[in-house]
Amino acid sequence: MTDQEPGPLAPYPTVLTTGEVAEILRMGSQLIAAMAKRGELPTAFKLGSGPRAQWRFLKRAIAALVEGNSPDRTTEQLAQYPAVLTTAEAAAVLRLTPGRTAALATQGELPAFKVGTGERAQWRFPRQRLVQLINTPSTPEPDTTPPAG
Incomplete structure (x- = not known):
């Protein structure tokens, strides 16, 4: 399911992968994962553990980061x-x-x-x-x- 709000992230789904955040922020995926691991990205949450663990991010939080607002952590x-x-x-x-x-x-x-x-x-x-x-x-x-x- 995707958000129906306008803006540069409109085509992206509600929950973003590390690769999508890397694309949006124009950074490498490994750097995004390292930043998530250090708690430097809003609403990063980890699924699983060990080498197969994957990071996910709320689109609203990343959009707020891009737009310079504080992240909205709601999940309507x-x-x-x-x-x-x-x-x-x-x-x-x-x-x-x-x-x-x-x-x-x-x-x-x-x-x-x-x-x-x-x-x-x-x-x-x-x-x-x-x-x-x-x-x-x-x-x-x-x-x-x-x-x-």
Whole structure:
């Protein structure tokens, strides 16, 4: 789902990937990820852990940064979804594949619960918990780079 507001970021979806933020800010993706890791970008949130972790950003916050305003951390766009999202819906919001979304739920990295048992069990994602995840910036990670010299 995309925001319907005018402006230079209008074509972008509500939740942005590292590559999209890099394109918007005209910086490298690795630099954007490093800035997110240090807590230097508004509303950056991390999905997963380890080397496969991915950063996501709210378009409104990046737009506010570009326009020189303070970031608006609201998520009205998620109001159009039901109170409980399917794996496909959560994947669309978070800009992940459904398989990766289910894997993160299984690992406890995403707020979710299973409905049913066995192979037919399905993941469900409470909308309000996803809003909380998106609106809570990830804690900056300590720099583990050894000092030069």
